[in-house]
Every structure is written in C-alpha cells, then in structure tokens.
Amino acid sequence: MASQEVSVSSEYGIEGDVVVRMTDISFAYQSKKLFSNLDLEIRRGNIYGLLGKNGAGKTTLLKLLSGQLFVQGGSVEVFAQNPQKRTPSLLQEIFYLPEEFPLPKMKATEYLAMLSPFYPRFDHTMFGVYCKDFDVDLNQRLDQMSLGQKKKVLLSFGLASNTALLILDEPTNGLDIPSKRQFRQTVASAMTENRTFIISTHQVRDMENLIDPIIILHDGSVIFNDTVASVSDKYVLNLTTSEPSKEHALYTEKVLGGWMVLSERGEGSEGQPLDLETLFNVVIQTSKGTMGGVR
Amino acid sequence: MNRLLALLKREWKTGQKDYSTYGLVIVLLLFAFETMQSLVARYAGSSFPMEVYSEMFPGFLLLGGFITTSLLFSEDMFSKDAQHTWLMLPATNLEKFVSKALISTLVYPIAVTLLFFLASVITEPIQLLIFGSPIGLFNPFKDNELGSLLAQYWVWNSVFLLGATFFRKAHFVKTVLAVGVVFLGLGALALLFTRIVFAIKFGSSLQMFDSFMYFDSRYLQDSLTALKVFSGITKVFYYAVLPVFCLVTAYFRVEEVQATDAV
Numbered sequence: 169m170a171s172q173e174v175s176v177s178s179e180y181g182i183e184g185d186v187v188v189r190m191t192d193i194s195f196a197y198q199s200k201k202l203f204s205n206l207d208l209e210i211r212r213g214n215i216y217g218l219l220g221k222n223g224a225g226k227t228t229l230l231k232l233l234s235g236q237l238f239v240q241g242g243s244v245e246v247f248a249q250n251p252q253k254r255t256p257s258l259l260q261e262i263f264y265l266p267e268e269f270p271l272p273k274m275k276a277t278e279y280l281a282m283l284s285p286f287y288p289r290f291d292h293t294m295f296g297v298y299c300k301d302f303d304v305d306l307n308q309r310l311d312q313m314s315l316g317q318k319k320k321v322l323l324s325f326g327l328a329s330n331t332a333l334l335i336l337d338e339p340t341n342g343l344d345i346p347s348k349r350q351f352r353q354t355v356a357s358a359m360t361e362n363r364t365f366i367i368s369t370h371q372v373r374d375m376e377n378l379i380d381p382i383i384i385l386h387d388g389s390v391i392f393n394d395t396v397a398s399v400s401d402k403y404v405l406n407l408t409t410s411e412p413s414k415e416h417a418l419y420t421e422k423v424l425g426g427w428m429v430l431s432e433r434g435e436g437s438e439g440q441p442l443d444l445e446t447l448f449n450v451v452i453q454t455s456k457g458t459m460g461g462v463r
Numbered sequence: 464m465n466r467l468l469a470l471l472k473r474e475w476k477t478g479q480k481d482y483s484t485y486g487l488v489i490v491l492l493l494f495a496f497e498t499m500q501s502l503v504a505r506y507a508g509s510s511f512p513m514e515v516y517s518e519m520f521p522g523f524l525l526l527g528g529f530i531t532t533s534l535l536f537s538e539d540m541f542s543k544d545a546q547h548t549w550l551m552l553p554a555t556n557l558e559k560f561v562s563k564a565l566i567s568t569l570v571y572p573i574a575v576t577l578l579f580f581l582a583s584v585i586t587e588p589i590q591l592l593i594f595g596s597p598i599g600l601f602n603p604f605k606d607n608e609l610g611s612l613l614a615q616y617w618v619w620n621s622v623f624l625l626g627a628t629f630f631r632k633a634h635f636v637k638t639v640l641a642v643g644v645v646f647l648g649l650g651a652l653a654l655l656f657t658r659i660v661f662a663i664k665f666g667s668s669l670q671m672f673d674s675f676m677y678f679d680s681r682y683l684q685d686s687l688t689a690l691k692v693f694s695g696i697t698k699v700f701y702y703a704v705l706p707v708f709c710l711v712t713a714y715f716r717v718e719e720v721q722a723t724d725a726v
Contacts, residue, residue: 259553282476285469286553
C-alpha cells in the first residue's frame, strides 16, 4: 500500500490519511458486469497512477469515486463522505478532468471568472503561472483551442483550485511533447502532502517517474495497488542475451538484442530499474497465472 | 448566497451569446415591422402604426419565454458531453435549480420588457426623422395589460420549466403535446362529470324550461354566488397552486436526475 504516512489530522474532516475507500463495490452497465467485490483504498499525499487495458473500467472507476456514477453494491467514501450525495463541501474538494469535454464559447479569463468562485481556495496568481508555464493564451476563445490547449487550461484551473483530490483522466492525450514534460513538472511542483492525484493513463512512458503508487485494474477488480519500489525490492529486472529458463523467470520479454527477464531478487543481485510498462505486463500476466509471460 | 450569485453569473455567461442574439433579433424585427408599417402609412395614406410594440410584446414574452425556458436544462442536465460540469459543480441541487428558475421566471420577463422599451426609444426617433411618424413609445403599463400578461407568463412558464426538466429531448414540443393531452383528458372528465350530474336534465324533455328556471331572479343570485366562489377557487388553483406545484415538481425532477447516475 501507499508509502507516505501523513499522521496530522486532515483539514478536510477525515481521520488518518485515507482519501478514498471503496469497499466490496459492484457495478454493471446494463447487462455488462464491470466490477464485482472491488476494494480500493487511496491515501493522501500521493500521485496514483491508474492503469488498465482498454475497457477495464478506469474511467468508470474515476466516475464512481467522484460521484458521477453510482455503485450498485458496496460503499464508496471520499473524505469520509458519500460522493453520490454530491454535497458542495465535498465537490469543492474534488477536481475532475475528463478525457474529452466541451468548453463554453468564451475566453479563458471569462471561464476563470465564472467558475473560480465555486472553489474557496482558488489561487488566481498560480492559475496565471500555470497557464504561462503551459504557454496558454488566456485571451483566446476556449472553443477555438485545440484539445491539448483546452486540457492545459483545465489542468491549470484544476491545479489552481487547490482541491484536495485531483482526478485526471488521460491528461496527456492531446498534449504535444514539450507539454507532456511540462505537465510532469507542473504536477510535481503542485504536489503537497495534503493533495492527492489520481491519474488514469495508457501513456505510461509519459508518467514515468511521476506516478507512484500504481493501481492496476483487470477483470473487474484491482489486482495491484502498490509502489514500484515495493516490486523492485522483491524482484529484479535483467537483460540477457541467452533465452532464460522458464523455472527462474517470473516474466520474460523478447527485446532488441536479447531478453528482458524479471526474476526474484537474490542476495546482492542488481538489475535495471523496473519501468511501468514492464510492471503492468508482469502484473497482468501474473494475474492470468501464466508465469513466464510474453515471449 | 455567494454560490447562488455565482450560479446566476454562470447562467448568464454561458448563454450570453444566445441571449444577445435573441435580443438583437427582437430589436431588428421591431424596427423592420415599424418601418414597413410607416412606409405603408406614408405612401398609402393610412394611419401611422402605434401598436406594433404592444402587438408583438405578448408573442415574445410568452412564446419566446417558453422556448427559452424549455431549453434551460437541455445542455447541463441531459447532454452527455456537458453534464459532467453540471454534476461536479460545487452547489446544492436547490441552488442549481433556483438559479435557472430565477432566470426564466424573473430575469427574462424584466429583460424583454426593458428591451421592448429600449427598442422603441431607438426606433421611434428614426421613424419620426424619416417618415414623420409620431412618437409612440412602448408603454407596458398601458391598459393594465402587463400585469395580466405577467400572470399568464408566471403560470405557463412554470409548466414549461417542468417540461424542461422532465423531457430529455425536444422539451418545448413535448411539453406542448403533453399539455394538449392533459387538456383533452380534463375536457373528457368535465364532459363525463356534466353528463352524470345533470343526467336528469339531459334525459328530460323539459330541458328548455329547466334552463329558463335559472334566469328567474330568485335562482340567478344563488347561481352567481356559487359561480363567484367557483371562479375564486379556480383562480387560486390556476395562479398559485398549479405554478407552485410545477416548480416544486421540477425541483424534485432535478433532484431525481442528480440522485441517479448520469448514464
């Protein structure tokens, strides 16, 4: 489970550092069952990465915990409140950036003046700083911006709103290469011990060194919710030129010039740092019970 | 209170362009109608138009208002792309509903009345200069028609507000159809009621003589008193119970949509 322990009593009225607690939840879209008996705990002061295959239910999970969708069984608590009630006190602590969204026909400055009063701790100075960092023209009309520019405006708004929980669904989709780097820097600089980010993404390379712990959704449940470091402590990743034996390898992948092999860490064994893509593949393969994995 | 003001501001800002376009259309239409009538009056020798504003005012107040009201919730509550913003907006359901209800019930009629007056202030001097037509500013208080119109607007706007929250698409048309169906049903019930209560009269060969009886001064006073009581009850129901019922039901509908998931 998550690493940083923040023992101080929260200003948001929660005991301890649990931000989100989902217990035994089930959810289905009409006849298509998506989650059953899903448990999840998210702790304060972390940037969580939510990973999963297409259709695994990442966006649905984010909507469930932000109260946009309702669970059909089990319970969800966000800051010790039921998000389904959508109380203003809870909603002003949550900022949700969807993957796709329409924005009204107005300038960014007008958008700011229209919505910032809803967030009591909104920081107008920081909004300007974030927009400058992202190279966003505040006088341009929102409906004339590209998807990437719109995301930068909303992201700047979300960060400046100073909400305790930021939920970002595929935030780097549509961002150009320099903006992805800027995104990582900005999110890292906006992080405080009282904030929590949940970032759903397929672009794991964009999020490398930013998201940790990692939550992996698969087959309707959370199959992994831990730090990369905890996996690195137990396992080691090596590059070999000869084909590894199935007995010792937990996961193997054919790469250029040899095989990438994940095996249990022995005394004094050293290897390469575990990247998110490999971690994801390992977890998915392990959950299927096919040790040895992709060849 | 701050949140309500912020919501009202949001309502105005998001609809600003549409409201401005609508206002401009009203001004241009008024100007065009006034000009056409002045032209005809100037060259055909008929009298100059004096009633253009008061003739067009009820149409824009009622029909325009009902269409505007019908569209109030369509984006925020029923558009899958946009409803996320509405759902996640930190405000109570009551505040969200009241902000929209205030816009349609209070702000719209005041704005249209002021717009008509301003349009007449702009149009009339131009007509005077070009055609020599006498100044006839829009006076909403003339003949005490404004109060009656606003009362009708208050009643029917609440019905269309309910329709706006109840139907997911084609709010205006569906509300009109629903009102039509309700009237047909009520008409049929009234017919049935009349047929049952006055069954003896319908069956009697002396109907004509029965009806003459009511014109007798001894019965007429009783009938008129009963009618006045009935009329009073109907007015209370029409102007107070019906709109309040529609507004409360519309609020509960917003609650219901907010209390279910948006999919």
